[in-house]
Amino acid sequence: MIDLSAYGIDMKFDEENMELAGFNGKRDIRRFDEMKDLFLQPDSEMRDLYYMFRGVDLFDKIKIRYDITALLPGTVGEEYIKTKGHYHPDAYPEVYEVMKGKAFYLLQRSDDFETVDDIILVEAKEGDIVVIPPHYGHVTVNRGEDILIMSNLVSTEFSSIYEPYEKKKGAAYYITVNGVIKNKNYEPIPPIQRAKPKAIGAKKNRPLYTAIKENGEAFGYLNGGKYDFSEVFEFE
Numbered sequence: 392m393i394d395l396s397a398y399g400i401d402m403k404f405d406e407e408n409m410e411l412a413g414f415n416g417k418r419d420i421r422r423f424d425e426m427k428d429l430f431l432q433p434d435s436e437m438r439d440l441y442y443m444f445r446g447v448d449l450f451d452k453i454k455i456r457y458d459i460t461a462l463l464p465g466t467v468g469e470e471y472i473k474t475k476g477h478y479h480p481d482a483y484p485e486v487y488e489v490m491k492g493k494a495f496y497l498l499q500r501s502d503d504f505e506t507v508d509d510i511i512l513v514e515a516k517e518g519d520i521v522v523i524p525p526h527y528g529h530v531t532v533n534r535g536e537d538i539l540i541m542s543n544l545v546s547t548e549f550s551s552i553y554e555p556y557e558k559k560k561g562a563a564y565y566i567t568v569n570g571v572i573k574n575k576n577y578e579p580i581p582p583i584q585r586a587k588p589k590a591i592g593a594k595k596n597r598p599l600y601t602a603i604k605e606n607g608e609a610f611g612y613l614n615g616g617k618y619d620f621s622e623v624f625e626f627e
């Protein structure tokens with residue numbers, strides 16, 4: 392069992408059964424067969440890729456949801472296991488936190504869900520908090536050797552948009568054991584800017600769950616409140 396209490400939530404993750412102990416909602420599983428077209432080299436091995444626990448807690452008054460996601464380690468072909476990838480409608484941002492493992496967040500900015508004009512690859516380690524600015528589509532890659540467990544806070548007021556990633560067979564780049572490879576379905580394709588997350592939030596060094604329970608208003612930016620998104624990354 393992986394104890395998540397250091398992240399302010401009194402829960403354990405059961406790595407054997409890939410279950411979040413004490414979670415009462417529905418676990419969603421993303422399987423290889425529904426994602427195979429999004430990989431550079433789809434192999435034929437059917438398996439689960441990641442598990443989503445949506446609405447671990449709901450902050451109804453401020454219209455924010457707390458989710459936990461667990462990605463298996465490993466590769467599909469040469470490519471690291473990743474989430475499907477999506478954009479948000481309008482200008483909804485999101486905030487992630489790495490609870491266990493190592494994540495790469497591949498962000499791509501688009502106004503029309505077609506042409507990408509900026510790409511940021513954010514490297515995050517345990518305890519890091521990563522803000523996804525408005526208009527950036529995002530894929531999470533399990534770049535570690537072990538399971539990746541992350542949490543996120545996001546508005547309850549929209550549904551994610553997956554079609555652009557399905558249409559282009561993934562993000563603008565594939566993250567593989569042999570480095571990053573361009574996805575030829577994107578043209579033009581901006582270079583990758585590598586970044587690390589800067590400490591954020593009303594109070595630094597607070598886990599997301601602790602922070603939102605202490606001061607929900609600090610997360611008003613997830614529903615359109617003011618926020619300086621120019622300060623969320625440290626570029627290399």
Ligand SMILES: [Fe+2]
Pocket residue numbers: 477478479485529551
């Ligand atoms: Fe998202």
